[in-house]
Amino acid sequence: MIGARQKQRSKSSSQHPVHTRNGNNDTNSTGPDDEDFATRVNGAIINDSENDTYFLILYLGTAIFSYSVNPDIVRMVVYGSIYLTARTLHSTMYALGFQLPRTMSYLAGLLCTFAISLDLVITMSRSSN
Incomplete structure (x- = not known):
């Protein structure tokens, strides 16, 4: 359970902060x-x-x-x-x-x-x- 949270957190932290903040997890967007x-x-x-x-x-x-x-x-x-x-x-x-x-x-x-x-x-x- 803890490992899954860390994996999810590291995956979302590699995205651009604007996409994360806006709830947009699509990496193919502009x-x-x-x-x-x-x-x-x-x-x-x-x-x-x-x-x-x-x-x-x-x-x-x-x-x-x-x-x-x-x-x-x-x-x-x-x-x-x-x-x-x-x-x-x-x-x-x-x-x-x-x-x-x-x-x-x-x-x-x-x-x-x-x-x-x-x-x-x-x-x-x-x-x-």
């Missing part, structure tokens, strides 16, 4: 790596939808006000390309689970958002009322 990847992809999509809204509002505001002051759009292209590259790298690294490159690319996108915010304030102060 693995924890697939579940983790799907969760990370979902998290990347949610993170992008939260952060891109702020940038797009600032980007459009800066584009409207800067065109009225100076029709040169090089700054806007640079801001957009830096932010797009940073957020694409961030989403990719988020989905793959690499922490340091994800943090660095998030920081690049955040600095670009701060730069465009500062540019919007400067542009609005230069525009004639």
Whole structure:
């Protein structure tokens, strides 16, 4: 009786804790790596939808006000390309689970958002009322 319990306990402890906790003893189900990847992809999509809204509002505001002051759009292209590259790298690294490159690319996108915010304030102060 004691030997049967130890054998059953060792058999269940070799399974992944999520399957044991959820009562799923089927070892042919999707693995924890697939579940983790799907969760990370979902998290990347949610993170992008939260952060891109702020940038797009600032980007459009800066584009409207800067065109009225100076029709040169090089700054806007640079801001957009830096932010797009940073957020694409961030989403990719988020989905793959690499922490340091994800943090660095998030920081690049955040600095670009701060730069465009500062540019919007400067542009609005230069525009004639």
